[in-house]
Amino acid sequence: MKTERKRIAVLGAGQIGVIIAGMLARQGHEVTLADASAEQLALAAGQGFATETVDAADLERLRAFLADRDIVVSACPYFLNKGIARVAVETGTHYFDLTEDVATTAYIKEIGAGANVALVPQCGLAPGFICILGADMAARFDTVKTIKMRVGALPLYPTNALRYNVTWSVDGLINEYCNPCEIVFDGKPILVPALEGLEGVMIDGVAYEAFNTSGGLGTLTETLAGKVRDMSYKTLRYPGHAEIMKLLLRGLDLADDKETMRRILKQAAPFTRKDVVVIFVTGIGEKAGRLEEDSVVLRYDGSEEMSAIQLTTAAGCVAMVELFLAGKLPQAGFVRQEDASLADFLSTRAGSRLARETRSDDQAKLVLVEEARDAA
16 A cells, blocks of 8 residues: 655654554655653664654644644653644644543544544554454444453563563553443443453463453444444453452552552563463354354464564554555544454555464454455
8 A cells, every 4th residue: 555755753762652653664754753752762763763852741842843744643641642632733733642541532532523634543452453343343243232352462471470561551551440441231331440340261272351441442332332232342361460450559549649550560560572462352243134143363472573562553553544644544533443444454554464463363364364355
């Protein structure tokens, strides 16, 4: 999918932002990676894109930086994205982000109502790719009874008490463990507590637990309103993780002391490239008058090049940028992840990696690859 060269700013030189910048630069765009930390930017030097020290919290500085950019991708913590999105609208810069925060997305939807640029929040894995998979699953049925989406970003070899390693934003992780979670129950959108709804899940012989976390459904509760009876998103972890997190966040009240919680996670669950991302989507509904169940199971393993969460999140985001530049997404206003069809998504250069590099469930892999081929 060839597109003209664009000037793209990527904000945030963390584990995901660097990969996004590299992917976009390899597609021929003029990319500048920006961060408040010169030391962090120095670690990303020499990868085919420019770097510039910019504090995204300084909106005047940000406004000057984005004034001549076609697109900005925010890989910053969720609490910076309201300001970034507002500046993007002011400077006429198309906006993409990775946020899972429901309030941030609601704000972006509000300012996108009359915007002349596209505002595309919630790119990445969950929300992001999982929302496109969920919408595609719902479309397979004449009438939909149940859609369940489960996603885990996990260490391949859990060795600590949490049985978990931080593979993305610590702030985002705490946020999704604390905020209310949207689901659809008996045809109505409702809120349920995070870390509840515990269930056991067995995938490819590995035991997981799944529980409610915030933001994973993205805008699907609105998109599928009146079309699905029950729909939920839960995070996959190794058994025992949810109880430990409830003890820390609720029993010890660290939900109100996020700085201490950050220090605990950074010390007890350090970053690892030896990770795995597991995706499980199942749907139940009627096809030609018969009740049927359909499922997709995907697995991605980390490598020396990049971790599994880096691959899935960065590829999910860059695929949406590609679709936008190809004219396959709305060109102005608020854009939902499920505005992209699965076939179009997988036909992009970045999205094709999420079909090609899946490690498990050959049948699911075959389905995804065939859909991408049909769209080409």
